[in-house]
Amino acid sequence: MIPSAFDYEAPATVAEALTLLADDSREVKVLAGGQSLLPVLKLRMADPELVVSLQQIDELRGVRMEDQTLVIGAMTRHADVAREPLIGAHAPLLARAAAEIADPQVRHRGTIGGAVVHADPASDMPATLCALEAQMQVVGPSGQRTVPAAEFFEDFFTTVVEEDELLTAIRVPSYDDWGIGYEKFTRVAQQWPIVSVAAMVRLEGGSIAEARVALGNMDTVPVRAAGVEAALSGAAPTQEAVAAACASAAEGTNPTEDLNGDATYRRHLATVLARRAVLAAVADAGA
Amino acid sequence: MASRTITLTVDGVSYTDDVEPRLLLVQYLREVLGKTGTLVGCDTTNCGACTVLVDGESIKSCTMLAVEADGHEVTTIEGLATDGQLHPLQKAFNECHALQCGFCTSGMIMQSVSLLAENSRPTDQEVREGLEGNLCRCTGYQNIVAAVQQAAGEGAAR
Amino acid sequence: MTVTEEHAPEIGKARARKEDARLITGRSRYTDNMVLPGMLHLAMVRSPLARARITSIDTSAARSAPGVVRVLTGKDLTGEQGSMPNAWPVTEDQKAPPHPAVAEETVNFAGEIVAVVIARSPAAARDAVELVDVDYEPLTPVVDLATAARDEELIYPELGTNHSATWVFDSAEAGTGGDIKEAISAAEIVVERTFRQQRLIPAFMEPRSTVVDPTGEQLTVWSATQIPHILRVMLALTLGIPESKLRVIAPDVGGGFGGKLQVTPEEVITVLAARHTGKPCKYTETRSETMVGAHHGRDQIQTLRISAKADGTVTGLDVHLVANMGAYLGLITSGIPILGAFMYNGIYKFPAYRFECTNVFTNQVWTDAYRGAGRPEATFAIERMMDELATELGMDPIEVREKNWIQHDEFPFATVSSLEYDSGNYEAATAKALELFGYDELRAEQTRRRESGDVVQLGIGVSTFTEMCGLAPSRVLGALSYAAGGWEHAQVRVLPTGKVEVVTGVSPHGQGHVTSWSQIVADRLGVAFEDVEVLHGDTQVSQRGLDTYGSRSLAVGGMAVVAAADKVIEKAKVVAAHLLEAATDDIEFSGGQFTVRGTDQGVGFGDVAFAVFAAHDLPDGFEPSLDSDATYDPENFSFPHGTHLAAMEVDTETGQVRVRKYVCVDDVGNVINPMIVDGQVHGGLAQGIAQALFEEAVYDDSGTLLTGSFTEYLVPSAPDLPSFTTDRTVTPSTTNALGVKGVGEAGTIASTPAIVNGVLDAIRQFGVSDVEMPCSPSRVWHAIQAARVGSGAGTGHTGTGGEEARR
Structure with a gap:
């Protein structure tokens, strides 16, 4: 319950923060809401020498539209x-998934950037941002780069963000005419999902024109169910067609096994939840 | 490790203290200010017993550093009653028998304050979901839901 | 002196609790809130290994760390720390290893304390824990209960076995019933089943905490305990401290559920630390430490055989238990499964019964009391068996129960397990529950869903239960070799102004005794509810007591209060007679007024109290005090009962289970405060449902607890539970004058089998015959899959139970 001692800095700008992160003489952890970091520190599963809080950096907060793209500050x-409202209007799937994260207290403190860089494959944001084909804006000593969500997550709790870099913003394209569905499967409300599915569909002329389906906790990183998306493209928005398309949802996944279920069960869940999420998205799209 | 000076308002009173950066907000409240009404029930941000308001919104004070509260306004269970008048939620928790051992109660009430601030007339299901970050082992939650609804009916969110 | 208006009865009123005022405003006094001048703080070094020999401990770096005052190891405390007490040697040849508070030679579960850091701040103590260097020689851990029972690897070679004791009850030998072998050989049907009572963690919300002040004439111990009085005796016996030099205080205690019915190593260590340093010392555990170091509950393998006639009449019950003690015997570890022995016959008239329990050691934290303590296990098993019997015979589960239960006109009833049930009305409770539930409509919906092949199937779970409460008649405890009695003490003190202090030997930690006792005394003495102060939990104030557990507080402790109040009245009548110039025999007392029979002459309780205080004009030889003590030893247990019905929805695609509707009708006898009674039932239901669906303490093969925090150990929060429909029938206990029975454990005991029976009722149609607890979605789904794929004999055991969990 008592973390190891550390020094603390709360820089006011990204530039100052990067200077602090560049100090490789000390083990540094970035504090971006702390809803995952502080439990780790309290259990002494990490003992950084310096904690850099991003709380004072105003430029990392807030949501704006730039050319049909939502730009969401990492510390939002x-x-x-x-x-x-901007997110609700242009990327309702993101708003919906954000409302499902942990509990209200954690949502009052935790940030989208913090959750994304923590990269827990079971958490809500990674899979959702993959479905949304978000772009991650990363800044470091050598300047800024933009990484697609699909390439951003490398492994359990590991992303492309280097130790001297910061995630500053997440860019999400507009999905104004899409229907959404989000399925989070837990045994109790407090639990991390055993499997989650984020889905979006766009209907055109009475059939599914495009679909996005991403799975959470089915591998060490979030997984796009590409086969499902392809099968849905052009399909009729019916129970049968969606079920047939989603039967392959678990293909190519490598889910973990734990007290909540073995891999067989998780693969099965993925197909059921994908179907339910897509059908919800179809209904939401007004079919 | 260097201590930091923080200035914050807790239950309407301004405090300035030197604290170790690793000191959790809940430890600051309990050990430095003696505000032991806020309690610690776990070390993994599950139980919600330590819930307080920071700038009017609920947070788990075991999952925030005291240094992060610098410049902010904290409200604990001890600052909820005004002029000796119980907050409608405090009154409702008593009248509805929404507490037994009382250990979750501070956090449960503070989360309920935040819940009603965001949704002044919730459904029972919305109350339950709004309290998902707070564990109670005694009541089975039924009377807690009733208490929140009673307070909502009395306009607790105003 | 004339009679004033009648006092409206307090008993039966839904009084808001007196206790709440400070708890809702943050003026709580939990042990960890305590700060004393110069107080030192403890942190524990705990073994990461489940079984090992300690080869060396280097404390030098920790001792020289900033703020550290002392570091103690088991070797430092040898000869001083004694062995942690076990108060219930269930057999004469019960085997048990010594249990030092700080391990000396070996560790036997992961989480066992091997060293103690004492420092000037909590942070300094915690930091120095990292600096204690312990070398272990690993030994083979024995984690699995069935493996341990086979004695292949002996945890304590000096004991020669992993078996602690085997305890048997046989109705033929006891003369309470027939011979089970004969019953089974003559049976028209025999059903045998094995159930697993998973290991549970009590998960009281307040982590345990102890503060010890050695600076006064008495050593003062504040502790988050259910049992301040027992703790005082046991600390004295364990540490050789004169009991008169010990004062134990249980201040506000944040829940217990049996989990704080213990004398803990941490309490002993904090006393020793205070003695070594001469300073006040505090130890507060983290939740992670609670999970690994505080005792767990349940953990039994139950094999039952029930014999019956083809019409469903049960002719005999044979029970074999293997009970997991864990690594040591805690305060009443060994007796917990034995408490269940008397309850396997439930509400039924079984003519023959045999019970055999083998207590077995494993390398896990020890088990001990958890809400219900032995009785939930028994109730689960028999209520599951009654459903199994109904299934085998094609009968309705209610019908098979009706055929076997004790009829209301058969009370008092001597049971096959040697108890005498004083009262009950199972027909009435069941009829009311069925009506509230809408049993027939739900059965119709169940049929519709089956016929339409709905993804969500409906099941109806039945549980008709009774329990033995009001622990306990001292002679019965003596016969069971328990070390103490089961009486309770109370004192009623009359203040000069007519206000009353009630001292009770029970020790509430959420049950609302202050409020309920005030109601009882207000009625008994005719004083205002507000004028009664209830004092408890401090051995200097409450000088005698046996504390709170086993749903005993009201049926035993409340009766002691009644007895003490009645003595006050008897004394006051003498004074009233003197003041009214009448004969004592002519004085009547009602509503706070003493009156002369047949006249309107009277004097109020307050006037008598002041007259006694002044003592100016009292009868000759009258001792000027109305204060009275009483110690009440019950003649029998009390037997609450009830009928619980659960409508369970099972999503057959995902295995997800939802409680659609829960109805219970409990008969807890007379009710002092209906709001408090309902609250006890709600909380009990939540815990029983959590056993059925969510909670399980799981160790891996090396003995590491995998469910070591609330992230993995799934305590339900508000959205995980339904709103319950609770109601009551009232069949007063005939054992005590209040007619009360106890309510603390009823919901927990009854609900678990109702839920599991409901889950199975939904999916038996696929050929599923069992799902192990907790009925997680993956277990339910696998059970359905196995049944559909296999020959229709699917169960939730293979590949979906403990085996899967331990992969």
Whole structure:
């Protein structure tokens, strides 16, 4: 319950933060809401010498539209993502998934950037941002780069963000005419999902024109169900067609085994939840 | 490790203290200010017993550093009653028998304050979901839901 | 002196609790809130290994760390720390290893304490824990209960076995019933089943905490305990401290559920630390430490055989238990499964019964009391068996129960397990529950869903239960070799102004005794509810007591209060007679007024109290005090009962289970405060449902607890539970004058089998015959899959139970 001792800095700008991160003489952890980091520190599963809080950096907060693209500051809190009208209008899947994260207290404190860089494959944001084909804006000593969500997550709790880099913003294209569905399967409300599915569909002329389906906790990183998406493209928005398309949802996944279920069960769940999420998205799209 | 000076308002009173960066907000409240009404039930951000308001919104004070509260306004269970008048939620928790051992109660009430601030007339299901970050082992939650609804009916969110 | 208005009865009123005022405003006094001048803080070094020999401990770096005052190891405390007490040697040849508070030679579960850091701040103590260097020689851990029972690897070679004791009850030998072998050989049907009572963690919300002040004339111990009085005796016996030099205080205690019915190593260590340093010392555990170091509950393998006639009449019950003690015998570890022995016959008239339990050691934290303690296990098993019997015979589960239960006109009833049930009305409770539930409509919906092949199938779970409460008649405890009695003490003190202090020997930690006792005394003495102060939990104030557990507080402790109040009245009548110039025999007392029979002459309780205080004009020889003590030893247990019905929805695609509707009708006898009674039932239901669906303490093969926090150990929060429909029938206990029975454990005991029976009722149609607890979605789904794929004999055991969990 008592972390190891550390020094603490709360820089006011990204530039100052990067200077602090560049100090490789000390083990540094970035504090971006702390809803995953502080439990780790309290259990002494990490003992950094310096904690750099991004709380004072105003430029990392807030949501704006830039050319039909939502730009969400990394330090935007989950509660704000969930209730921000711009996000509700242009990327409702993101708002919906943000509202499902952990509990209200955590959503009042935790940030989208913090959750994304923590990269827990079971958490809500990674799979959702993959479905949304978000672009991650990363800044470091050598300047800024933009990484597609699909390439951003490398492994359990590991992303492309280097130790001297910061995730500054997440860019999400507009999905104004899409229907959404989000399925989060847990045994109790507090639990991390055993499997989650984020889905979006766009209907055109009475059939599914495009679909996005991403799975959470089915591998060490979030997984796009590409086969399902392809099968849905052009399909009729019916129970049968969606079920047939989603039967392959678990293909190519490598889910973990734990107290909540073995891989067989998780693969099965993925197909059921994918179907339910897509059908919800179809209904939401107005079919 | 260097200590930091923080200035914050807790239950309407301004405090300035030197604290170790690793000190959790809940430890600051309990050990430095003696505000032991806020309690610690776990070390993994599950139980919600330590819930307080920071700038009017609920957070788990075991999952925030005291240094992060610098410049902010904290409200604990001890600052909820005004002029000796119980907050409608405090009154409702008593009248509805929404507590037994009382250990989750501070956090449960503070989360309920935040819940009603965001949704002044919730459904029972919305109350339950709004309290998902707070564990109670005594009540089975039924009377807690009733208490929140009673307070909502009395306009607790105003 | 004339009579004033009648006092409206307090008993039966839904009084808001007196206790709440401070708890809802943050003025709580939990042990960890305590700060004393110069107080030192403890942190524990705990073994990461489940079984090992300690080869060396280097404390030098920790001792020289900033703020550290002392570091103690088991070797430092040898000869001083004694062995942790076990108060229930269930057999004369019960085997048990010594249990030092700080391990001396070996560790036997992961989480066992091997060293103690004492420092000037909690942070300094915690930091120095990292600096204690312990070398272990690993030994083979024995984690699995069935493996341990086979004695292949002996945890304590000096004991020669992993078996602690085997305890048997046989109705033929006891003369309470027939011979089970004969019953089975003559049976028209025999059903045998094995159930697993998974290991549970009590998960009280307040982590345990102890503060010890050695600076006064008495050593003062504040502790988050259910049992301040027992703790005092046991600390004295364990540490050789004169009991008169010990004062134990249980201040606000944040829940217990049996989990704080213990004398803990941490309490002993904090006392020793205070003695070594001469300073007040505090130890507060983290939740992670609670999970690994505080005792767990349940953990039994139950094999039952039930014999019956083809019409469903049960002719005999044979029970074999293997009970997991864990690594040591805690305060009443060994007796927990034995408490269940008397309850396997439930509400039924079984003519023959045999029970055999083998207590077995494993390398896990020890088990001990958890809400219900032995009785939930028994109730689960028999209520599951009654459903199995109904299934085998094609009968409705209610019908098979009706055929076997004790009829209301058969009370008092001597049971096959040697108890005498004083009262009950199972027909009435069941009829009311069925009506509230809408049993017939739900059965019709169940049929519709089956016929239409709905993804969500409906099941109806039945549980008709009774339990033995009001622990306990001292002579019965003596016969069971328990070390103490089961009486309770109370004192009623009358203050000069007519206000009353009630001292009770029970020790509430959420049950609302202050409120309920105030209601009882208000009625008994005719004083205002507000004028009664209830004092408890401090051995200096409450000088005698046996504390709170086993749904005993009201049926035993409440009766002691009644007895003490009645003595006050008897004394006051003498004074009233003197003041009214009448004969004592002519004085009547009602509603706070003493009156002369047949006249309107009277005097109020407050006037008598002041007259006694002044003592100016009292009868000759009258001792000027109305204060009275009483110690009440019950003549029998009390037997709450009830009928619980659960409508369970099972999503057959995912295995997800949902409680659609839950109805219970409990008969807890007379009710002092209906709001408190309902609250006890709600909380009990939540815990029983959590056993059925969510909670399980799981160790891996090396003895590491995998469910070591609330992230993995799934305590339900508000959205995980339904709103319950609770109601009551009232069949007063005939054992005590209050007619009360106890309610603390009823919901927990009854609900678990109702839920599991409901889950199975939904999916038996696919050929599933069992799902192990907790009925997680993956277990339910696998059970359905196995049944569909296999020959129709699917169960939730193979590949979906403990085996899967331990992969």
